[in-house]
Amino acid sequence: MTVAHNSPSGSNVRGLTRRGLLARAMAAGATFVVGSGFVAARDAAWAVETTTLKPATMATLIQMARDIYPHDRIADRYYAIAVKGYDTAEKAQMVEEGITGLNLVAKAQGFDDYLSAGWEKDRVTMLRMIEHTPFFQTVRAGLVTGLYNQKEIWPVFGYEGESFSHGGYIERGFNDIDWL
Amino acid sequence: MADNVAKFEHDDASVVVVVGTGAGGGVLANELAQRGIKVVALEAGGRYLPEDYINDEWDSFAQLSWGDMRTTSGDWRIARDFANLPAWIVKAVGGTSIHWAGASLRFQEHEFRALSTYGRVDGANLLDWPITLSDLEPYYDLAEKKLGVTRTNDWPGLPGNNNYLVLEKGAKAAGYSKVSTGRMAINSVDNDDRMACQQTGFCFQGCKWGAKWSAAYTDIPRGEATGNLEVRDHCHATRIEHDADGKVTGVRYIDKDGTEQLQRARIVAVAGNSIESPRLLLASASERYPDGLANSSGQVGRNYMRHTTGSVYAIFERPVRMWRGTTMAGIVQDEAHHDPSRGFVGGYELETLSLGVPFMAAFMDPGGWGREFTSALDSYENMAGMWIVGEDLPQETNRITLNPGEKDRFGLPVANVHYDDHPNDIAMRNHAYAAGERIYRAAGATRVLPTPPYPSTHNLGTNRMSENPRDGVVNKWGQSHDIPNLFVSDGSVFTTSAAENPTLTIVALAIRQAEHIAAEMEKGTL
Numbered sequence A: 001m002t003v004a005h006n007s008p009s010g011s012n013v014r015g016l017t018r019r020g021l022l023a024r025a026m027a028a029g030a031t032f033v034v035g036s037g038f039v040a041a042r043d044a045a046w047a048v049e050t051t052t053l054k055p056a057t058m059a060t061l062i063q064m065a066r067d068i069y070p071h072d073r074i075a076d077r078y079y080a081i082a083v084k085g086y087d088t089a090e091k092a093q094m095v096e097e098g099i100t101g102l103n104l105v106a107k108a109q110g111f112d113d114y115l116s117a118g119w120e121k122d123r124v125t126m127l128r129m130i131e132h133t134p135f136f137q138t139v140r141a142g143l144v145t146g147l148y149n150q151k152e153i154w155p156v157f158g159y160e161g162e163s164f165s166h167g168g169y170i171e172r173g174f175n176d177i178d179w180l
Numbered sequence B: 001m002a003d004n005v006a007k008f009e010h011d012d013a014s015v016v017v018v019v020g021t022g023a024g025g026g027v028l029a030n031e032l033a034q035r036g037i038k039v040v041a042l043e044a045g046g047r048y049l050p051e052d053y054i055n056d057e058w059d060s061f062a063q064l065s066w067g068d069m070r071t072t073s074g075d076w077r078i079a080r081d082f083a084n085l086p087a088w089i090v091k092a093v094g095g096t097s098i099h100w101a102g103a104s105l106r107f108q109e110h111e112f113r114a115l116s117t118y119g120r121v122d123g124a125n126l127l128d129w130p131i132t133l134s135d136l137e138p139y140y141d142l143a144e145k146k147l148g149v150t151r152t153n154d155w156p157g158l159p160g161n162n163n164y165l166v167l168e169k170g171a172k173a174a175g176y177s178k179v180s181t182g183r184m185a186i187n188s189v190d191n192d193d194r195m196a197c198q199q200t201g202f203c204f205q206g207c208k209w210g211a212k213w214s215a216a217y218t219d220i221p222r223g224e225a226t227g228n229l230e231v232r233d234h235c236h237a238t239r240i241e242h243d244a245d246g247k248v249t250g251v252r253y254i255d256k257d258g259t260e261q262l263q264r265a266r267i268v269a270v271a272g273n274s275i276e277s278p279r280l281l282l283a284s285a286s287e288r289y290p291d292g293l294a295n296s297s298g299q300v301g302r303n304y305m306r307h308t309t310g311s312v313y314a315i316f317e318r319p320v321r322m323w324r325g326t327t328m329a330g331i332v333q334d335e336a337h338h339d340p341s342r343g344f345v346g347g348y349e350l351e352t353l354s355l356g357v358p359f360m361a362a363f364m365d366p367g368g369w370g371r372e373f374t375s376a377l378d379s380y381e382n383m384a385g386m387w388i389v390g391e392d393l394p395q396e397t398n399r400i401t402l403n404p405g406e407k408d409r410f411g412l413p414v415a416n417v418h419y420d421d422h423p424n425d426i427a428m429r430n431h432a433y434a435a436g437e438r439i440y441r442a443a444g445a446t447r448v449l450p451t452p453p454y455p456s457t458h459n460l461g462t463n464r465m466s467e468n469p470r471d472g473v474v475n476k477w478g479q480s481h482d483i484p485n486l487f488v489s490d491g492s493v494f495t496t497s498a499a500e501n502p503t504l505t506i507v508a509l510a511i512r513q514a515e516h517i518a519a520e521m522e523k524g525t526l
Helices: A018-028 A055-068 A076-086 A089-108 A120-130 A134-146 A151-157 B025-034 B057-064 B109-118 B133-147 B162-173 B219-225 B273-283 B357-363 B371-378 B423-442 B503-523
Strands: A002-005 A032-035 A038-041 A046-049 B016-019 B039-042 B071-073 B229-232 B236-242 B248-254 B260-264 B267-270 B308-315 B348-352 B383-390 B400-407 B413-418 B447-451 B486-488
Touching: A038 A055, A038 A076, A046 A076, A055 A076, A055 A089, A055 A120, A055 A134, A076 A089, A076 A134, A089 A120, A089 A134, A120 A134, A134 B357, B016 B025, B016 B248, B025 B039, B025 B219, B025 B229, B025 B503, B039 B219, B057 B357, B071 B400, B109 B133, B133 B503, B162 B348, B162 B383, B162 B423, B219 B229, B236 B273, B248 B267, B267 B273, B267 B503, B273 B400, B273 B413, B308 B423, B348 B423, B357 B371, B383 B423, B423 B447
Parallel strands: B016 B039, B016 B267, B039 B229, B071 B413, B267 B486
Antiparallel strands: A002 A046, A032 A038, A038 A046, B236 B248, B248 B260, B308 B383, B308 B447, B348 B383, B400 B413
C-alpha cells in the first residue's frame, strides 16, 4: 500500500482525476472518497491505495484512529500514514474482522455503520464497547508510535525535535520564560 | 579507542573479568587498570560515542536500550503497561551511564541504617548497610571529582531552564526552600576534556557534547589507554564457572559472531545491572551450588527495588517548552528526609523531567486514549514536568527469577521481574503526587497530570550487601559471602534504595571496591 501526497490543487492522484474523486466524494457522502482500491481526501490532497484491505475498511480504520487520538489540528493523512501498515496479507483478516465487529456494534446502536455516526461521542461510545478486544488494543498501541513519531506533526504540539545541529538551546531560549 | 589496547588470551587466568561496563563495571574496570591490574570487560552491547547518539527518542531507544525479552509479574502497573519492558536501561559499552540524567546526590546518613532508623515494617525486608556514610564519604569525594559534579569542588551549578524556573517558582510559593539546579554530573564549565552543557535536551539519549559524564567516553577509553583493559563488546555472559574448591575460574559468553567462548579469570566481578546480575548468578547453578552462585542465603534476586516513582506534569496558560535544556534541571529536596508523621518511612526527591512528544504519548498515561488524553498532549508546549524518586522498601518476594517459559536468542531462560508495591511505597507516591500538584498549582497550573511510573531506570538490591552472610549476598566490599573471588559491582549490592538517584553511589562503591581488590591482590589474599 502507498500513501501519496499531492498539493491540494493537484489534478491527479494515483491516476484518479480530481473531478472523479470529488464526484465519488459527493456520492459517498463521507469523510473519505472510497474508490476502487483507494481512500482519498475530499480535496484530493492525498490518497491511500489499498492492496489487501477493502477501501471502506481502510476509511473506517482511519476514522477510528482519529477517534482514538483526536487532534483537530492534525490532518487525516497523518492518521492514514499511521495505519497504512495494516494493509498487508498478514494483517488484513484481523482488521477486516475487527472493523466488521465495530460496524455490528454501530448497527446495534442504531447507525448504518461506524462511519455513519456523525458525532464523535457516538463513535467513542462504540469504541468503549470494544476497547478490551485485541483488535482495538493493537490499533491503539500501534498509533502511539505510528502517529506521534511522525516528525511532520510535532510542530502542531510546539515540539522542536532534534536540537544538537542547532547548537542546543543555550543561545536559543532554554530559559526564556517571561510570564512567571 | 586508544592505540595500545590490550588483548588477552582466553586461557589467561591472571585477568579480572568484569561483566558489564556501566557506572559500576566501567568504573571498576578502569580503576583496576589504572592500578596495573589486567582486566577483560565483557559487554553485551555495542560501542556508541557522542557522535553516534541520536536526538530522537525512539531512534535512540532502538540504538541503546536493553530490548531483549524479559517478563514481569506482580501488582505494579509496569506489568500491565510494559509487560516485556520492566526496565529502561542501556545495552552498550558504558551501560546506563549513557542514558542517566546526571543527578549525583550522596545518600543521607540515616539511609545506611534503614532498619535501625525506620524499625521493622510489616512485609519489608529492611536491613542496615554494612557500611556507614562516613565509610563512603572519601569515595563520594573521589566520585564527585571523577564525574565533575556541579556544586562540588568549586564547580558552579547549572543555569536553570524553563522547566526548572516553573518548578522553582511553584516550590517556593508552596513553602519549599531546598530548591536548586542540584548536583549534576553535567559540566557547568569546560572540565576534564569535556565541554560545558549546551542546554540541548536529550540527556536520556546520550549527550552528544559529552558534557554529561558517561563511562562510555571517560573511564572506558582511559582504562584502555593503560594497556591493561580489554573491552569485548557484543559479548553476552551466559555462565560463571567454578572449580572443585568452589572458587570461580572464568566466564562463558557468546561473542559477536555467536560463538561460545570461555575467558578464564582470577577474579570475576558481575556488573550487569540488578536484573542481569542475579540472572547470571542464578543461571550459573551447578551441582555444588544448586541454587546459583553466591546464593547460600537465598537472597540472590530478592529484594528488588526500583524506587518509588511517578511523574507530575502540569499545563499552564502560557508556553513552558520544558524540553529545552537539561532534562533533569532542578530538584526540590524538602521531602527527602525521614518523617513518619507523613504516613510513610523514608523520603523522596522531586526532580524536573521532560519527555518529547513521542515519549510523552507513550508514557503520560499508558493505555489511555480519547479527548482526555489528546487534549493534554495538545497543550504539550505549555507543560512542565517533574519526576518523583523516593525510597522503596526491600521485599523478599520482589525478585528476579529465571523464567523457564521464555528463552532469549541464545536459548537461555529470560529474567522475570516481580514487583508488588508495598503500602509504604503507595503512601509515599500519593504524598509526592499531592506535593507535585501543590507546587504546580502554586505556579498557576490549569491542569495537573499525575503520571504513573515509567519502566524502571533505577534497578537495585538483588545481590544486597549485608554484615551477616545469612542476610545478603555480598559483604561490605561487594565480595560474595560464599565465594571470595566473586564480586558484584553494580546497584544490585544496595542494601536499601535511599531517596537519591543511585549512580553516584554505584561509582563511589566501584572506586572503593577497586582499591580493596588491588590491596588484597597485593597482599596475595585474592
